[in-house]
Amino acid sequence: MDPEIRLDCLGPDGSVAHVSRVLRSISGRWKLHILFRLFAEPTMRNAQLLKDIPNISQKMLTQHLRELENDGLVARRDFDERPPRVEYELTRSGRALTPVLISVRGNSPACISRTGTGLQIDRACRSGAPSRGARRWHQMPAYHW
Amino acid sequence: MDPEIRLDCLGPDGSVAHVSRVLRSISGRWKLHILFRLFAEPTMRNAQLLKDIPNISQKMLTQHLRELENDGLVARRDFDERPPRVEYELTRSGRALTPVLISVRGNSPACISRTGTGLQIDRACRSGAPSRGARRWHQMPAYHW
DNA sequence: CGGTATCCGATATGATACTG
DNA sequence: CAGTATCATATCGGATACCG
Numbered sequence: 001m002d003p004e005i006r007l008d009c010l011g012p013d014g015s016v017a018h019v020s021r022v023l024r025s026i027s028g029r030w031k032l033h034i035l036f037r038l039f040a041e042p043t044m045r046n047a048q049l050l051k052d053i054p055n056i057s058q059k060m061l062t063q064h065l066r067e068l069e070n071d072g073l074v075a076r077r078d079f080d081e082r083p084p085r086v087e088y089e090l091t092r093s094g095r096a097l098t099p100v101l102i103s104v105r106g107n108s109p110a111c112i113s114r115t116g117t118g119l120q121i122d123r124a125c126r127s128g129a130p131s132r133g134a135r136r137w138h139q140m141p142a143y144h145w
Numbered sequence: 146m147d148p149e150i151r152l153d154c155l156g157p158d159g160s161v162a163h164v165s166r167v168l169r170s171i172s173g174r175w176k177l178h179i180l181f182r183l184f185a186e187p188t189m190r191n192a193q194l195l196k197d198i199p200n201i202s203q204k205m206l207t208q209h210l211r212e213l214e215n216d217g218l219v220a221r222r223d224f225d226e227r228p229p230r231v232e233y234e235l236t237r238s239g240r241a242l243t244p245v246l247i248s249v250r251g252n253s254p255a256c257i258s259r260t261g262t263g264l265q266i267d268r269a270c271r272s273g274a275p276s277r278g279a280r281r282w283h284q285m286p287a288y289h290w
Numbered sequence: 291c292g293g294t295a296t297c298c299g300a301t302a303t304g305a306t307a308c309t310g
Numbered sequence: 311c312a313g314t315a316t317c318a319t320a321t322c323g324g325a326t327a328c329c330g
Contacts, residue, residue: 016177018253019246027172029323032161046292057324062293072254084291084330093254100248101164107245108163109217109238174303191312202304207313229310229311 025071026097030056030064035090038074039098043087073097170216171242175201175209180235183219184243188232218242 026032033053037044044052049061065088068074073094079085105111171177178198182189189197194206210233213219218239224230250256 015246015250016181018250018256019177021254022249022252023168023172023177027168032164032168036161050292058293059295059325060323063323078292082291084293086292093252096252100252101160103245103248104167105160105163107167107238107241109166111163195312203313204305204315205303208303223312227310227311229313231312 022100025068025073026101028064028067030060031068032101034061034064034068035073035094035097035101038088038090038094043077043089045085045087049088068094167245170213170218173209173212175205176213177246179206179209179213180218180239180242180246183233183235183239188222188234190230190232194233213239 026035030053033056034049037049037052041048046058046061049065050056050058053061065074065076069076072091075089075091077087077089079087171180175198178201179194182194182197186193191203191206194210195201195203198206210219210221214221217236220234220236222232222234224232
């Protein structure tokens with residue numbers, strides 16, 4: 001890679017802060033779970049997310065949804081009905097994260113086959129099978145590993 | 146985007162865990178600072194990193210370097226000399242993160258111009274200028290924002 | 291249904307002192 | 311030079327109870 005581009009884009013000033021902001025917005029025990037559910041479904045309600053994300057508590061779901069909303073990744077829509085009806089969906093910025101997370105995912109050690117010289121995406125990456133050397137990331141639930 | 150690809154690659158099982166692993170490996174108060182210094186310089190010594198990354202403590206530098214080493218992103222080389230000489234460099238996996246972080250960086254709100262319809266990378270992204278709405282990410286040093 | 295409020299333990303980071 | 315050890319603190323996440 002061109003060294004000038006490295007210094008220009010990835011120097012110690014500037015880029016670190018920008019990347020940090022994005023990482024912070026998706027950092028949290030259940031942020032990715034929520035985002036990935038919203039990648040798959042156009043809109044999701046509170047109860048649906050609680051059911052689809054095992055072990056998440058109401059408190060953390062609400063807290064993370066508020067943070068994602070403040071960071072402009074998720075939009076909250078209150079229909080003002082009785083009983084209450086609230087729906088969440090990705091914003092344009094939230095949807096823009098999809099290809100980025102795909103490229104991040106490609107860098108998971110478990111996703112890189114060591115058989116050939118060229119880096120190849122492993123089959124296990126698509127099935128969600130557990131892999132060796134998996135530790136924790138904010139204590140991810142066991143069924144996810 | 147094709148809905149089948151979304152479900153296959155970004156369903157609630159599997160992909161969340163893979164992305165989480167990568168994010169965990171670069172999550173930490175100074176991880177990106179260290180990585181970005183090593184993006185710019187082929188090798189770095191302990192004292193150089195301490196000097197180049199203001200406010201970092203020796204404890205956190207060592208701790209994060211060990212974690213990056215365990216995650217296979219950074220290689221530590223001890224020359225067994227007196228006085229001690231130790232050099233750190235990116236592994237192949239570490240270098241493979243470069244384009245990923247560039248794409249992550251492109252999703253920073255401050256990097257997206259709102260003037261046109263198409264998303265455009267802002268000039269401020271290259272200079273590292275501070276931007277509005279910047280909070281903290283693990284309490285980033287002020288000069289970075 | 292979709293939340294809030296409160297308490298508490300676990301983890302991450304910082305400050306300081308010491309070492310081969 | 312390149313660490314290690316110890317203590318203090320701040321934030322994160324879980325459990326539980328309550329609310330319009």
